[in-house]
Amino acid sequence: MAAWKDAKQRPNGGVTEQRVKVICDLMSSGRWVTHLSAQQLAQAWSLKPQTVENLACEASRRLRALVHDSPELKARIVTTLEKIVQECMTKGERRTAVEALRVMLGVVDKRSESQQPLEPTRHTVVIEEAPDARPTAHNPAQPASNPSQPGAPT
Structure with a gap:
């Protein structure tokens, strides 16, 4: 060959x-x-x-x-795909809309080398018990009474 x-x-x-x-x-x-x-x-x-x-x-x-290589072209393509998705959803053509969204994802997901990688966001969730919590069937523990707190039993 x-x-x-x-x-x-x-x-x-x-x-x-x-x-x-x-x-x-x-x-x-x-x-x-x-x-x-x-x-x-x-x-x-x-x-x-x-x-x-x-x-x-x-x-x-x-x-x-x-x-x-062309951010302007990428923006035009995404705009066109957004219109297609909107029209398809209006007509009830959900499969076509999903396919257009997949194409759009492929266009916008391609990051250029100049973009910084996304850093993961971390959140801390703190759950505190309310100071005047009353015992319930799910929480049988009696809260400690603190006379310095307003609304505490005297």
Whole structure:
């Protein structure tokens, strides 16, 4: 097997690059439908659907890299996904809304190297018994009386 240095040296390298760009355009414009678009393009390009799925993976990687490097693009994508979630919830399409939320999580969860890691927050909860607590079935202990406290029995 020969080692190709770049796409132009590979047989059909230029065609493959064009196909990846077409898929990138479809994905970025929101017209890519998982599996369905791959089947349609496979028929149009006389390829196996799995081949187009592989091209779609490359297109997705490229788009992800673009989003990672551009905070403005990331913000636009999140805004668009928020609108999609809102519309889907209004129409009762909860599964589609959840899928859009998963995509959104993938976009916002990718932290840039410049961000500081999140520090865990620790809270201390102190439970104190009220000074005038009365014995109950769950708390049979009689509180000690302290005459210096207001409301204490005399």
